[in-house]
Amino acid sequence: xxxxxxxxxxxxxxxxxxxxxxxxxxxxxxxxxxxxxxxxxxxxxxxxxxxxxxxxxxxxxxxxxxxxxxxxxxxxxxxxxxxxxxxxxxxxxxxxxxxxxxxxxxxxxxxxx
Amino acid sequence: xxxxxxxxxxxxxxxxxxxxxxxxxxxxxxxxxxxxxxxxxxxxxxxxxxxxxxxxxxxxxxxxxxxxxxxxxxxxxxxxxxxxxxxxxxxxxxxxxxxxxxxxxxxxxxxxxx
Numbered sequence: 001x002x003x004x005x006x007x008x009x010x011x012x013x014x015x016x017x018x019x020x021x022x023x024x025x026x027x028x029x030x031x032x033x034x035x036x037x038x039x040x041x042x043x044x045x046x047x048x049x050x051x052x053x054x055x056x057x058x059x060x061x062x063x064x065x066x067x068x069x070x071x072x073x074x075x076x077x078x079x080x081x082x083x084x085x086x087x088x089x090x091x092x093x094x095x096x097x098x099x100x101x102x103x104x105x106x107x108x109x110x111x112x113x
Numbered sequence: 114x115x116x117x118x119x120x121x122x123x124x125x126x127x128x129x130x131x132x133x134x135x136x137x138x139x140x141x142x143x144x145x146x147x148x149x150x151x152x153x154x155x156x157x158x159x160x161x162x163x164x165x166x167x168x169x170x171x172x173x174x175x176x177x178x179x180x181x182x183x184x185x186x187x188x189x190x191x192x193x194x195x196x197x198x199x200x201x202x203x204x205x206x207x208x209x210x211x212x213x214x215x216x217x218x219x220x221x222x223x224x225x226x227x
Contacts, residue, residue: 031212031213032213032215034215034216036218041223042220042221043119043204043218043219043220043221044204044206044218045218046215046216046217046218049215051213089156091156091216093216095212100146100158100161100169100172101146101156101158101206101216102158103148103155103156104155105155106155
């Protein structure tokens, strides 16, 4: 059974810092990995999607890497801003029957002005 | 539509009543998923529809939960005889169904059973 773990569970940083969120998964048989952002009381907003054949994806101040063989992904946020405060979730899509996403528990990020 | 639409956004119901939650996926997306997020918890898979195939119901927590998808588009999640532990945010997502497809989520329905 696929298990996805995110570390740290919570993170508080001053504005302007560069930071790294970690995601690990136990089964490397995946199609892709997706990073989401969730604001309190809201749905999920997709940030980056990395296919299993890719090593990284970038969007603005965000960069996500994928090392499928070791079961790890990182989300790098450059020059953090208070507006980045949210919960960040990673999810892997299995390539077995069902094709469901398995989510990590999330990292709750607070960026202080 | 431009995104995944869910209704209602909030629902308060009395214990024992039935509720229906609706999801309108992105036009052309063949895959549709329901997830549940309880307070302070992670996302729990409920059910998955792909085209005309039989749905994957392996995540439904009890036989009080059911879902259907009419015409390959709109989906309805029904919870019968609601219990307080059913209180959660119910999230719907859709994708175009290909192996490399990402998911687009709706804003969710917050269900409160009193």
